[in-house]
Amino acid sequence: MRRIISVLLENEPGALSRVVGLFSQRNYNIETLTVAPTEDETLSRLTVTTTGSDKVIEQITKQLNKLIEVVKLVDLTEGAHIERELMLVKLKATGSQRAEIKRTVDIFRGQIVDVTSSVYTVQLAGNSEKLDGFIQAVGTSGVLEVVRSGVSGIARGEKVLSL
């Protein structure tokens, strides 16, 4: 099953490589990985999406917790949560395609953030399926380049991941 694990990590050199190393060393999957500092400059927040049986996920969280630089972690998929991913896409846009793409972007609540005579650059945020859906809707033949941020997530309601 797919899981989103959110980690508060000491913001120190080498900490990230320990997390990444753990996944490859123990043969766990990483589907997406995002990391950035938080409002507390001593901490980074890392979000990793992974798949595995319940047993594997349990090991992943336990092994992550064993890393000295991991301060706290939560498996967001255990409760209600919000997940978002940002995507930037360059699309071939000439002639009648231009209006068509514009309509699709509106439907997906994206924005065209850069324009040339033959290319639109589209920005889109949402959960991963929505981003996949957009690519499908515009058709892969018109896609010139895609960059996705990987998933960030946060629990719904009052629950917070903090010290």
Place this chain on the structure above:
Amino acid sequence: MELLSGADMLIRSLQDEGIEYIYGYPGGAALHIYDALFRQDKVKHILVRHEQAAVHMADGYARATGLPGTVLVTSGPGATNTITGIATAFMDSIPMVVLCGQVASTLIGEDAFQETDMIGVSRPVVKHNLSVRHPEEIPEIVRKAYYIASTGRPGPVVIDIPKDMTTPNERYEYIFPKKVKLRSYNPAIRGHAGQIKKAVDMLMAAKRPIIYAGGGVILGKATDQLTELVRMLGYPITNTLMGIGCYPASDKQHIGWLGMHGTYESNMAMHHSDLILCVGARFDDRVTNATEKFCPGARIVHIDIDPASISKTIDADVPIVGPVDAVLKEMLTLVRESKEKPDADAIAAWWKQIEEWRAFHGMRYETSPDVIKPQEVVEALWRLTNGEAFVTSDVGQHQMFAAQYYKFDKPNRWINSGGLGTMGFGLPAAMGVKLSFPDDEVLCITGEGSIQMNIQELSTCNQYNLPVKIINLNNQALGMVKQWQDMNYESRHSQSYMESLPDFVKLAEAYGHVGVRIDRKEDLVPKLKEVLAMKDKLVFVDINVDRFEHVYPMQVARGSMKDMWLSKTERV
């Protein structure tokens, strides 16, 4: 205010940490540190002949004393030479701090002379590693390193020290922190009371219980609590290779160690049990055999300080995360106060069954009128040393024979590389033990293959007068490899012969020691007696043992715990 250079701070921190011995080897990036060492006499340095041996020495010391060992090496090749030793300690959860020189911080990343990314290289085999970014941080980093290495589930910690962090004429204020603050590292200090209660209820209700104890009992200094609990309950106990000595082997409740080369009775008892109380062990593949066939009727209580060890390979019904000594103490209280008592009839029937298994096989081997059997060498040593020696070992058949036929009644005396299985461990580990226990008998039971992996340390033994006794069970082969080839490859002995063996007697003499060769069976005991009488000499005893012997019992690959070969021809 006391001003010290980084190098002096490092050595001062070791003093303040109470470190008596460090094992190491100098080189460019560590020279400031070596100079600081020279200018004091509290911390004593042992100069090995290969950095791997320094780590195994620190490891042997740690296993025998329960205290963290310390290693000091230079950058690049000095640091990479420690990796096998660090991985050995990591697999067996041995506390140790490895101080590595590094090129100056201004050169890092430029492929400078003797630059290696030791933080990166060591990462998968350490509990943690730290690098020094400012000389002032050194005392705190040292304190942290020892704290992390020796608390929770212990393990090796590496400190990477760029040369410019130890520059002699740059001085900073020295403050040795009293306490370590680590917001993200808080090992459990007691187990969950509800879970412990549940475990005790299950223990009382069990009809075919078994206690399965591991190295965690020794590391967690919980042998007394374990022994008391086992005696109070009257249940059978088995332990892992790493747990040898956690419960007296000569006691009748002890049914031997378990797993691939464990006793018939312990593997049978595990397989047929209805309750396994696992204390500080980790259900590894050398114990469980095929996990899907593991102990089908057993419920499992698992006590461990490391949550990740629980339900990793075998699911626990009652997981208890906590230090084994504290958890066992609570269990003892509950057992004492419990209104329920063990089911006497069921337990008696269970013991009757176990005694039948024990009588059916037990530990046995065929003797021969003229060839020396490796097992009888170990038995003779056990008798001649009253079972009280420290015994280190290497890896192979000799290791298994040593573990099977030397009966340890005390913890910390059986010292071997169980998790990584590192040939070359035995001699340096014995040296680390002997240095700290000069009045005790220290035996290194080895093979002619393994001993040659760190034989250069005979020179170190000469320098520091370390009169260990090396018992070379010389079968003229990489015996364990050959055994597998006999069993699985129709005796095609691919690269398992040790051709052109040296004359070990002359070799020992060349290093300034005594060499003794034993070829004839009738010489075995008298010569061993002579050897053991040479208290202040290192004696290398080269014993010509049966070249065709196999280690049994041996679990059948991919079988359950009860599927074993008992000899070359008997399979159960």
